[in-house]
Amino acid sequence: MPSFALCKFPCLLAKMEAHNILCSLLCCFLLSILSGQQVVQGSSAQHHHHHHHHRTHRHLFNFRPTKLFVFGDSYADTGNRHSEAKSWKFPYGITFPGKPAGRFSDGRVLTDYVAKFVGLKSPIPYKWRKLGVKYLKNGMNFAYGGTGVFDTVVFGPNMTTQIEFFQHLIKDNVFTATDLVSSVALVSLAGNDYSAYSAGNGSSQDLQSFINSVVNQLTVNLKVIHGLGVKKVAVTALQPLGCLPQSTATSSFRQCNGSQNSFVNVHNLLLKQVVAKLNNETKDDSAFVILDLYASFMSVFENKGDHPASTEFVNPLKPCCMGVSSEYFCGSEDEKGAKKYTICEDPESAFFWDTVHPTQEGWRAVYSALQPTLEQL
Numbered sequence: 001m002p003s004f005a006l007c008k009f010p011c012l013l014a015k016m017e018a019h020n021i022l023c024s025l026l027c028c029f030l031l032s033i034l035s036g037q038q039v040v041q042g043s044s045a046q047h048h049h050h051h052h053h054h055r056t057h058r059h060l061f062n063f064r065p066t067k068l069f070v071f072g073d074s075y076a077d078t079g080n081r082h083s084e085a086k087s088w089k090f091p092y093g094i095t096f097p098g099k100p101a102g103r104f105s106d107g108r109v110l111t112d113y114v115a116k117f118v119g120l121k122s123p124i125p126y127k128w129r130k131l132g133v134k135y136l137k138n139g140m141n142f143a144y145g146g147t148g149v150f151d152t153v154v155f156g157p158n159m160t161t162q163i164e165f166f167q168h169l170i171k172d173n174v175f176t177a178t179d180l181v182s183s184v185a186l187v188s189l190a191g192n193d194y195s196a197y198s199a200g201n202g203s204s205q206d207l208q209s210f211i212n213s214v215v216n217q218l219t220v221n222l223k224v225i226h227g228l229g230v231k232k233v234a235v236t237a238l239q240p241l242g243c244l245p246q247s248t249a250t251s252s253f254r255q256c257n258g259s260q261n262s263f264v265n266v267h268n269l270l271l272k273q274v275v276a277k278l279n280n281e282t283k284d285d286s287a288f289v290i291l292d293l294y295a296s297f298m299s300v301f302e303n304k305g306d307h308p309a310s311t312e313f314v315n316p317l318k319p320c321c322m323g324v325s326s327e328y329f330c331g332s333e334d335e336k337g338a339k340k341y342t343i344c345e346d347p348e349s350a351f352f353w354d355t356v357h358p359t360q361e362g363w364r365a366v367y368s369a370l371q372p373t374l375e376q377l
């Protein structure tokens with residue numbers, strides 16, 4: 001079988017050159033004899049590839065990333081939402097930094113892991129942009145929990161507005177062209193667009209056209225970010241919304257909602273197509289990279305164990321922090337200030353923190369599953 005694959009191309013050449021079928025048959029025959037040697041060459045090529053896999057992240061970029069700019073929702077926000085948001089209330093942040101600090105998790109989130117991969121500290125939230133120049137050296141995080149590509153049910157700047165914040169800082173020379181040519185952007189959102197769509201009674205017949213409009217607007221925005229001079233733009237494929245505890249609660253956290261996951265797949269397929277198109281239209285043919293949250297969440301759920309240092313969660317779909325009944329949620333208190341939620345014994349044993357967000361350990365496992373894609377950055 002490998003010999004067939006190997007001979008196909010030279011035979012085609014022979015056909016074109018000589019128009020001689022006999023020649024091409026002979027050529028195939030000779031090549032299949034030689035294929036033993038070819039296989040050896042093939043394995044040395046693999047070996048070579050293996051070495052590439054172990055390059056340090058600095059080399060993987062062909063440039064040294066000096067800044068990370070982040071746009072998105074609660075998967076990426078590291079503190080932009082106002083202090084009334086639950087990300088600023090107990091028990092959020094109990095694992096890292098040890099107290100509520102604006103992240104929608106018990107600890108670190110996607111942004112922190114991507115920053116680590118890029119070789120930078122997690123960039124400061126936009127909210128703290130006035131703290132001083134030395135705080136801006138790792139870039140900036142414009143992500144706000146609850147937001148979307150379009151306006152969502154939660155108040156907060158949509159993606160277009162987040163990019164406008166960035167554009168104003170560039171205009172004011174807070175970030176210069178030199179900063180941008182060696183920078184990476186992380187874009188992670190769209191889940192809230194679909195929540196808002198179903199909360200607003202959007203019909204399932206119109207869902208396809210809504211998906212198209214979300215991906216179209218996202219594409220426009222990705223182009224704008226790259227057009228500002230950002231060298232690499234990493235955008236997340238949507239997570240399996242049907243596997244979030246808010247969807248699996250009806251099955252006692254046993255089963256993902258297949259119909260929700262199938263529209264997520266439509267979104268992701270469309271996103272892959274537009275990203276391929278963007279790369280084809282761009283001088284650097286790998287300027288845009290997809291971080292596949294769908295595949296990485298699924299591979300963690302399936303406990304494939306094929307990622308080094310991956311965690312096996314006992315029931316990956318069950319959240320650590322839950323309201324005591326359906327009218328309460330993680331962090332709920334009654335009028336007297338009494339806790340109306342429970343926290344699992346060990347947050348490190350849970351993939352999900354609350355009904356929507358992974359724990360720090362969950363994100364760490366996702367990050368480990370994302371490694372091969374991150375290396376394309």
Ligand SMILES: *[C@@H]1O[C@H](CO)[C@@H](O)[C@H](O)[C@H]1NC(C)=O
Pocket residue numbers: 149150151158159160161217
């Ligand atoms: C984003 O928000 C701005 C400000 O509220 C609004 O003018 C704009 O239409 C929104 N853009 C999208 C794509 O929803």
Ligand SMILES: *[C@@H]1O[C@H](CO)[C@@H](O)[C@H](O)[C@H]1NC(C)=O
Pocket residue numbers: 199200201
């Ligand atoms: C959606 O439907 C529910 C129940 O029919 C209704 O109470 C609610 O106001 C509707 N929401 C919107 C945004 O139309």
Ligand SMILES: *[C@@H]1O[C@H](CO)[C@@H](O)[C@H](O)[C@H]1NC(C)=O
Pocket residue numbers: 198247250257258259260
């Ligand atoms: C799956 O999600 C759809 C759309 O949100 C909903 O109508 C359906 O009832 C859910 N299925 C299950 C089994 O929960």
Ligand SMILES: *[C@@H]1O[C@H](CO)[C@@H](O)[C@H](O)[C@H]1NC(C)=O
Pocket residue numbers: 276277280281
């Ligand atoms: C890339 O663009 C060229 C022309 O600009 C086009 O011919 C080709 O089909 C495109 N390839 C893909 C994969 O879109």
